[in-house]
Amino acid sequence: MKQPKRYLDIVRDIRDMIRREKIRPGDRIPSERELAETMQVGRSTLREALRSLELLGLIETRRGEGTFLADHRNHQLVEVLSTFILQDNQSQKDVWETRLMHEAAAIRLICQNDSLSGLLVWDSFKKRLDEDEGFLREDFVREVMVLSGNRLSLKIWFLLQQYSGNPYAETVSEPEKELILPILNALEQRDTESAVQSFKIWSGWIQKRRMQNGDDS
Structure with missing residues (x-):
């Protein structure tokens, strides 16, 4: 039986997607719904991963606009x-x-x-x-x-x-x-x-x- 994806697996998948699609600081990342469908994961687990990435300062959510990759220069x-x-x-x-x-x-x-x-x-x-x-x-x-x-x-x-x-x-x-x-x-x-x-x-x-x-x- 295939094990469900865990929190850190999802974080790594998001990181790999950012690299693969060459998303730059300031660029918008896919929505929660799009990520859940692409990665075939539950919305609640994905939401936790995104929440922690935001707390880490790696992504930022702008009301009415979406979620964006933060500037990595802020994380030296x-x-x-x-x-x-x-x-x-x-x-x-x-x-x-x-x-x-x-x-x-x-x-x-x-x-x-x-x-x-x-x-x-x-x-x-x-x-x-x-x-x-x-x-x-x-x-x-x-x-x-x-x-x-x-x-x-x-x-x-x-x-x-x-x-x-x-x-x-x-x-x-x-x-x-x-x-x-x-x-x-x-x-x-x-x-x-x-x-x-x-x-x-x-x-x-x-x-x-x-x-x-x-x-x-």
């Missing part, structure tokens, strides 16, 4: 960071730890914000765990990063996520449920230290499993 920091990571062969551990730093910072920001910690999304994730409705690890972590509202951190995280081998590409497994639930509870209770500590425990569990499976990329 991302390019410099990308070059640094690609040239540093010993940095896999550093990449993992740096990504975790940004995730922990995002969790702290959410815990310190009444409206964010009180969002129904955390309860929704808990219900999905209780009802055995599988979801990607990335669904949860990306929600944390986007809701934190730090666009610069999101840009850096997006790159680190890819260069650490996309550790959140898998569906949450049964053993993980007991690791994620304390994170969700702590977020709702605005318990910063518990939320961060629980997240680090979960991250360490993922890293250990990847090493055991021989996936240390």
Whole structure:
């Protein structure tokens, strides 16, 4: 059975389309409907991909006009960071730890914000765990990063996520449920230290499993 396209797959497809069709900064990209039909993906998943690309500053939406490719010259920091990571062969551990730093910072920001910690999304994730409705690890972590509202951190995280081998590409497994639930509870209770500590425990569990499976990329 063919697996449905995930968020990062769609982002890569959009990037490839931009290169293939030689879309330049300031040019309009196809509409959400056109992209969904061309890529044969669901509108909701595509919308999430476009939303994050906009938060990253890579595309911009103009009301009544459409969505346009942003000027890449505004993103020199991302390019410099990308070059640094690609040239540093010993940095896999550093990449993992740096990504975790940004995730922990995002969790702290959410815990310190009444409206964010009180969002129904955390309860929704808990219900999905209780009802055995599988979801990607990335669904949860990306929600944390986007809701934190730090666009610069999101840009850096997006790159680190890819260069650490996309550790959140898998569906949450049964053993993980007991690791994620304390994170969700702590977020709702605005318990910063518990939320961060629980997240680090979960991250360490993922890293250990990847090493055991021989996936240390």
